[in-house]
Amino acid sequence: MTEGSDSPLAGDLNAPPLRELVLFLARSLVEHPDQVEVEEIEESDALVFELKVAESDLGRVIGRQGRTAKALRTVLSAASAKTRRRVILEILE
Amino acid sequence: MTDSAAWAEQRESAAGVLRDILDRMGVDAEVSAFDDGERIILDAHGSESGLVIGKKGSTLDALQYLVNRIVFKKPGERAMVVVDAEGYRGRREDSLADLAKRLAEKAERSGRPVPVEPMSAHDRRIVHVTLADHPGVTTESEGEGMMRRVVIFPKAPVAEAI
Numbered sequence: 229m230t231e232g233s234d235s236p237l238a239g240d241l242n243a244p245p246l247r248e249l250v251l252f253l254a255r256s257l258v259e260h261p262d263q264v265e266v267e268e269i270e271e272s273d274a275l276v277f278e279l280k281v282a283e284s285d286l287g288r289v290i291g292r293q294g295r296t297a298k299a300l301r302t303v304l305s306a307a308s309a310k311t312r313r314r315v316i317l318e319i320l321e
Numbered sequence: 322m323t324d325s326a327a328w329a330e331q332r333e334s335a336a337g338v339l340r341d342i343l344d345r346m347g348v349d350a351e352v353s354a355f356d357d358g359e360r361i362i363l364d365a366h367g368s369e370s371g372l373v374i375g376k377k378g379s380t381l382d383a384l385q386y387l388v389n390r391i392v393f394k395k396p397g398e399r400a401m402v403v404v405d406a407e408g409y410r411g412r413r414e415d416s417l418a419d420l421a422k423r424l425a426e427k428a429e430r431s432g433r434p435v436p437v438e439p440m441s442a443h444d445r446r447i448v449h450v451t452l453a454d455h456p457g458v459t460t461e462s463e464g465e466g467m468m469r470r471v472v473i474f475p476k477a478p479v480a481e482a483i
Contacts, residue, residue, distance in 0.1 A: 244347050249342070249346055252345050253342065253387060296387070296390060299384075300387070302382075303342070303384060306373075307346035307347060307348075310347050
């Protein structure tokens with residue numbers, strides 16, 4: 229999964245993979261943690277995380293007026309400051 | 322006193338959730354937890370508290386929101402965790418209150434409404450509460466969404482000075 233320490237894109241070597249952060253937050257928020265999936269896609273200018281949850285859990289990761297999704301993106305981008313890569317979170321419906 | 326055991330349990334579980342999140346953010350921080358009988362306060366401290374706070378406390382607000390969603394999942398449970406870092410929220414409250422008082426003085430002196438910069442609901446509330454008993458001004462929020470701001474109105478506009 230990880231490329232090892234010689235990748236120029238690795239950024240802060242001590243930073244844990246951001247995928248773990250997305251997985252942890254999503255699993256903690258939902259009712260069906262076993263159905264949480266996170267796909268990591270490398271794009272030239274950004275790292276994209278596609279989050280999939282059980283249909284009945286969608287509201288729990290989006291929140292009223294998108295508040296939960298916004299908070300997830302804020303925390304993710306704070307964490308990505310260490311990796312020096314732009315990070316995008318997409319929630320699949 | 323069965324209450325205090327329940328409090329201690331909730332306090333520890335909230336602190337655990339925040340530690341788990343910070344850990345996965347790669348942030349090196351300690352979390353202390355205490356409560357005032359009404360709210361649980363989690364304070365993150367360490368060399369990277371700037372990262373935990375974010376711009377105008379935006380990361381703190383996001384962390385606080387998520388910890389509350391995670392800890393109080395059941396319907397009817399009330400969010401009551403405050404996430405802070407190195408006492409930032411208290412410091413910001415003090416500086417917002419100072420700003421509110423300065424701008425109130427300006428509104429009184431000029432006899433004109435003085436708008437405060439757009440800020441979060443939490444911060445607007447501090448401005449309203451600070452000036453609630455002020456003899457010379459009233460406050461109102463105006464605008465929508467990200468642009469919502471407090472405007473400070475003088476109670477008795479002074480006659481136009483020459």
